[in-house]
Ligand SMILES: [Fe+2]
């Protein structure tokens with residue numbers, strides 16, 4: 001099993017034994033009521049927003065650690081990259097929030113600053129530019145690129161899980177066998 005896929009699977013079974021220091025790094029953010037409340041929102045069909053940010057931030061954390069980058073900033077920013085408190089499919093007319101893809105990084109950055117006042121410039125930039133290349137400019141740091149790519153990888157896996165029965169069955173089998 002390749003390392004990227006293994007790390008993605010691990011994000012669904014994270015605990016203090018297999019987290020490689022992740023929970024300690026995002027302490028006070030990940031376990032906050034604000035971030036935990038994201039479980040109530042659908043992110044990609046069958047996957048809720050808390051699971052999505054868990055996967056994105058754990059992958060970015062592992063990748064940045066491996067690459068000798070600033071894994072702490074990457075993990076903190078990724079944990080707040082989709083920090084908005086609404087379902088983007090809701091609306092009085094039943095239509096999606098207009099331009100959600102373009103707007104939500106800015107809402108997330110504002111909410112992140114409120115939740116975590118020590119938010120650095122780099123962390124703010126990672127959040128604001130995570131939707132690149134849909135939005136411009138590019139992220140300003142290598143950690144920003146790692147988070148943006150992790151986000152795309154996880155979104156793809158989540159959509160495959162939700163729409164393709166074979167992919168879902170394989171994922172569940174692999175997840176079951178992860179500790180074996
Ligand atoms: Fe996003």
Ligand SMILES: [Fe+2]
Nearest residue numbers: 056081082151
């Ligand atoms: Fe995301």
